[in-house]
Amino acid sequence: MALEYKQIPYRTVWLEYPEIEPTMLSIGAKPSGVKPDGEPWYTIPVIVDEINPGPDGKPVPITDSWVIAEYLDDKFPDRPLFPKGSKGLQRLLHESFIKVALYETAQLLLPRFYENFNEASQPYFRATREGYFRKTFAEMCPKGSTEWDETWKCLEKGLNELAVSLDKNGPLMDNPYAMGKIFSYADITIASALYTYSTTYPTEWEKMCKWNGGRWVA
Amino acid sequence: MALEYKQIPYRTVWLEYPEIEPTMLSIGAKPSGVKPDGEPWYTIPVIVDEINPGPDGKPVPITDSWVIAEYLDDKFPDRPLFPKGSKGLQRLLHESFIKVALYETAQLLLPRFYENFNEASQPYFRATREGYFRKTFAEMCPKGSTEWDETWKCLEKGLNELAVSLDKNGPLMDNPYAMGKIFSYADITIASALYTYSTTYPTEWEKMCKWNGGRWVA
Numbered sequence: 426m427a428l429e430y431k432q433i434p435y436r437t438v439w440l441e442y443p444e445i446e447p448t449m450l451s452i453g454a455k456p457s458g459v460k461p462d463g464e465p466w467y468t469i470p471v472i473v474d475e476i477n478p479g480p481d482g483k484p485v486p487i488t489d490s491w492v493i494a495e496y497l498d499d500k501f502p503d504r505p506l507f508p509k510g511s512k513g514l515q516r517l518l519h520e521s522f523i524k525v526a527l528y529e530t531a532q533l534l535l536p537r538f539y540e541n542f543n544e545a546s547q548p549y550f551r552a553t554r555e556g557y558f559r560k561t562f563a564e565m566c567p568k569g570s571t572e573w574d575e576t577w578k579c580l581e582k583g584l585n586e587l588a589v590s591l592d593k594n595g596p597l598m599d600n601p602y603a604m605g606k607i608f609s610y611a612d613i614t615i616a617s618a619l620y621t622y623s624t625t626y627p628t629e630w631e632k633m634c635k636w637n638g639g640r641w642v643a
Numbered sequence: 644m645a646l647e648y649k650q651i652p653y654r655t656v657w658l659e660y661p662e663i664e665p666t667m668l669s670i671g672a673k674p675s676g677v678k679p680d681g682e683p684w685y686t687i688p689v690i691v692d693e694i695n696p697g698p699d700g701k702p703v704p705i706t707d708s709w710v711i712a713e714y715l716d717d718k719f720p721d722r723p724l725f726p727k728g729s730k731g732l733q734r735l736l737h738e739s740f741i742k743v744a745l746y747e748t749a750q751l752l753l754p755r756f757y758e759n760f761n762e763a764s765q766p767y768f769r770a771t772r773e774g775y776f777r778k779t780f781a782e783m784c785p786k787g788s789t790e791w792d793e794t795w796k797c798l799e800k801g802l803n804e805l806a807v808s809l810d811k812n813g814p815l816m817d818n819p820y821a822m823g824k825i826f827s828y829a830d831i832t833i834a835s836a837l838y839t840y841s842t843t844y845p846t847e848w849e850k851m852c853k854w855n856g857g858r859w860v861a
Binding site: 491508509510511512513514515516517518519520521586587589590591592593594595600602603604605606607609611 | 709726727728729730731732733734735736737738739804805807808809810811812813818820821822823824825827829
């Protein structure tokens with residue numbers, strides 16, 4: 426989405442989960458973190474910039490959505506993702522938003538992601554995510570449970586609190602973005618996180634589209 | 644602080660707590676909220692603008708720090724408190740900051756505020772605040788209690804999380820403000836909230852000045 430917005434030509438390569446680590450190693454991408462067992466953790470998205478080669482003359486791989494956005498603003502300054510002075514505040518929105526819309530609802534989302542993945546990704550995804558939560562997907566927030574209801578209410582409440590802040594930009598119709606009339610990285614965070622609901626929970630997503638005056642419709 | 648920053652001349656009138664409501668009524672200021680008993684709630688700060696009279700030709704009273712800042716940017720556009728597009732994100736910082744540094748630590752602060760107030764304000768302040776928490780000041784976070792330790796740790800953790808976001812602006816030395824190199828309303832929220840610690844907890848404030856690389860030093 427950042428590449429689309431900045432009108433930078435690109436080619437997408439889709440990977441199945443088990444392909445991520447070997448592919449990252451083969452292109453020389455850095456890990457973005459550390460796994461619970463202490464090993465380096467390779468994640469997507471990654472971009473490989475073939476326009477601005479690194480000091481060794483080779484295309485540069487960049488990992489982690491936020492770092493990619495910073496890199497793109499640095500190398501392609503037109504249509505900035507981080508308007509002047511907004512980076513720290515955008516990061517606060519980014520952290521707050523993924524906490525509310527992804528981390529706190531992880532047990533709603535993960536079992537549905539699993540169902541939507543190709544078979545090549547399913548065993549890896551199940552083993553790592555069930556291991557992390559020490560629960561099977563079937564045990565995570567089963568539909569109709571108290572936990573299910575509470576998690577949806579928690580999501581609605583969390584998004585409402587963020588909307589109350591963003592509403593200070595002025596009427597939503599004229600100020601659809603996190604920075605009012607100005608598109609920025611924060612809108613990519615919001616759209617990416619909410620897109621997962623439209624694919625995993627189409628019925629609930631229709632309701633979410635009506636929350637906060639329609640603010641969350643991508 | 645907003646008036647200082649915008650270089651607008653002003654005269655300060657200090658009020659004791661019991662004087663607030665009658666004074667607000669006498670100048671025609673609006674309440675900023677509703678008391679627990681449903682009555683209108685009059686609060687300070689209030690500004691009275693004698694430069695731009697209202698439609699009836701009288702000076703206009705404006706209540707609530709945030710609304711005052713919006714009003715000042717509207718009437719005195721130089722040195723904006725809300726740089727273009729930043730209002731919603733600044734509000735998110737404002738809400739997050741007062742939650743961490745004032746609401747969640749209220750029981751640390753209120754008994755000390757009480758001690759520092761003039762006698763004219765003390766009975767009103769004690770009755771309203773002890774009533775709200777259903778606790779006497781002596782029962783709120785007594786020094787050395789587990790609650791005391793946990794509240795300070797909670798403050799340090801909360802400020803650290805906010806610092807991690809704001810650090811994305813770049814090195815603190817060159818980016819001392821919430822918007823990096825740009826002063827804004829968010830810095831007034833931060834400075835006002837933290838100023839209360841320097842007056843109520845001078846010893847602890849010295850430690851706070853070292854948290855997060857000195858970010859919180861006013």
